[in-house]
Amino acid sequence: METTDSLPTHADTVIVGAGIVGCNIAYQLTALGREDVVVVDQGPMPTTGGSSTHAPGIMFQTAEPKVLGKFADYSRQLYSDLEGADGQQAYNEVGGIEVARSDERMDFLQRRVEYAKAWGIDDPQLLSPEEVTELLPLVDESEILGGYYSPTDGQVSGVVACDALAREAMDQGAQFVPHTRTEDVDVEDGAVQSVVTERGTIDCEEVVVATNIWARQLGEKLGVHLPVTPVEHQYTMTESLDEMAEGAVDVTSHPLFENYENVSGEKATRLLVGPDRPILRDQDNAMYYRTHGDSYGIGSYNHEPIVPDPMELGGNDPDGEQGSVHEFTDHHMDTATHPDRPDKAPRQASDELIPATEGADLEHKYNGMFAESPNGLPVMGPVQEYDGLWTAAAIWVTHAGGAGKALAEWMEHGVPRLPDGPIDLAGCDVNRFDDHEGSWSFARDIGAEEYRIVYNITHPKWVWTETQRDIRRTPMYHTHKEYDAELWAEAGWEEPQWFESNADLVAEYGDRIVDREGWEGRYWSPIEGAEALNVRENVGLHDMTSFNKMEVIGDEASEFVQYLCTNDMDIDVGDVKYTLMCNEGGGVRADITVTRTDEDRYLLLTTGREVGNNHVAWVREQSPAEVVVNDVTSSYAAMVCTGPNARAVLSKLTDVDLSDEAFPFFTSQEFFVDNIPVRALRVSYAGELGWELYTPSEYGERLWEHLLDAGEEYRIRPYGNGALDSLRIEKGFRLWGEDLHTEHNPYEAGLGWAVDLETEFIGKDAVAAAAAGDNIDHKVACLTLDDPEAVVLPDKPVLDGEETIGYLHSAEYGYTVGACVAYTYLPPEYAEPGTEVEILYEGNRYAVTVREEPLVS
Structure with missing residues (x-):
């Protein structure tokens, strides 16, 4: 690998970090035609001393989040096409097996098959214990109930892949500069100007922060509080085992061995050896395994979270110790310290599953660091605070190929893509985070929790139960508590899923509520069904404060709103219109309702939950200097009064004419509800007669109480998100981030009626092509x-x-x-x-x- 000794003074793009993520991004950018790309790293190359150097490189492709499954599948294909420095294929496609030691885990493995089929991962299979041991003869089949087998899983050495990717990128003009610590990024007028290193400054237009466990360090210097948390896990390699003697391999002649040994020491003799049989996971005990010639490698997440302070992390020291490696803590291998697995130490679990390891010395052992995020997904994309600043952190070797491809496409063409089409990255977007998530207190605790659950069986509706809860309260929070709301955390908000106070409705509607006894019955209550039916037949009140709200203000607000939106936005003051926002590729970036509140002022309402901030960042990114975009989510309490009796309830509290003639659908008015000032929109996500009501936050609780009191004779009940999800899906209303996202255009989504091709908007060319029947x-x-x-x-x-x-x-x-x-x-x-x-x-x-x-x- 021919690196550059001198530091360039200018580059179009500087990538900070030459680990597996940085190398993948450089490879993909140069493949797209970029030539002026510089990659800098504090360590040597390709063994930088980061997580890519110590990682055993196992690649299990199947994951519950679609984005991780797609990233892994592409990574496997990419690494299979790479040639290592020794002339051999970089990827070892030995297959992967996950075993079950409990009935619950066997059910989980069936779900793995289903996720693999859904995401397009090749040939997923369930195996009997005997079939597992045919492929992994050292596993004690009496310890397991079966296994999940993915034949195309395997292993790639981070160092081998980094070297191969970097060589390919350098052939296309990229420069790689080792032994160069980045100290800061200079910004001016909200845009990146240069990268400041210990050896000098590189002027540039774009910077990609691909420093993984060090990402928070650099972000803090810019005032960007990235919730990227370093966590430690254990990896060790046994001494040579007699049962594996035929697998012994000498890698000292490998072209990368000396470089690897200089950073990793003697363990390079084993880390550089690829596996000769399927990789293995025992998730019931939070353990994973791969062979290293005549040795078994044992990885353990089966210990209490260990979270170092990211601001105290150093680089490689002069003695050759890796900055991403801490000293092995025997206590965590020999003692049961995991809060969810208190009965069995990791070493005991390992020896039970693979008896050949019992009593074997652990020759090479260390605590290796990787990075977690608050939802366990990558942190990537353009940072809204500064033009030209991009991130790519909290990404494993398994997913780095796909993440690098998607990010490079995003940087070059404005839309993240994989070869089979656009991929929605709402859950990975760096701008998804709320302010509280940037605190180290939050990032530390949730990063630790993400570590704790990494191999747990978690339900799709599972939410944090104790850690970092009760952070954001809507104005109606105390009333919700009085009504015994089941509160779930959504983007820090405490939101009702259902109300136990409505349990009496189950007796009334119970014959129409199907019981749920299996996996689908967890995190569910029949009260959700009763609340939904009460809305359909009577009236309900729902707290929608957490939905994102934006004000667009200025002399050019009308032109800007039209540029954002696919529909014809030539509307009068007081009118409300449903519309879409698309990205440059014609994918649906958001669906929103727009209310014109004055000649130069608009209110944009869109999805909340965990992805709403992405929409705010998108609107701000597109806005011209003459337009002000304010996030007013927290400024207004919001609720919807909806159902056949909604008009009767509101009419008790106002003299405003609420008839269809005086207050038509998709219009807005300002008036008082009793003594509370509101802006009322004649819309309802539940699909019934209703009004969304917005009021300054300090009035919210009292408005809620007024409506409940007035609605008592009309059988009003509060209802939660569980009922709302049922109500909206019956009406065919889309939920952005689930059945509506950037992977589909408006015509694929059945929303072509919300497009007016006579107007100009972002992504119009692609949307017009879809309207003509292309790209469908x-x-x-x-x-x-x-x-x-x-x-x-x-x-x-x-x-x-x-x-x-x-x-x-x-x-x-x-x-x-x-x-x-x-x-x-x-x-x-x-x-x-x-x-x-x-x-x-x-x-x-x-x-x-x-x-x-x-x-x-």
């Missing part, structure tokens, strides 16, 4: 399960025979229609109403039928 690979389809008693959860494969034709983007039981409703995207020929297909869920196949939408008019 899939169309939205509304499905109902034929069995009215069945309930399924999202992210499951949709099948035609044995062929996977899509996956469930969202699924909720529709209590009004009496069936489970799901939304998916299918090839156009399958999306026609009346088409019969199947869903694979928890090992069973369920018949489903494509329906005309909406199911409830």
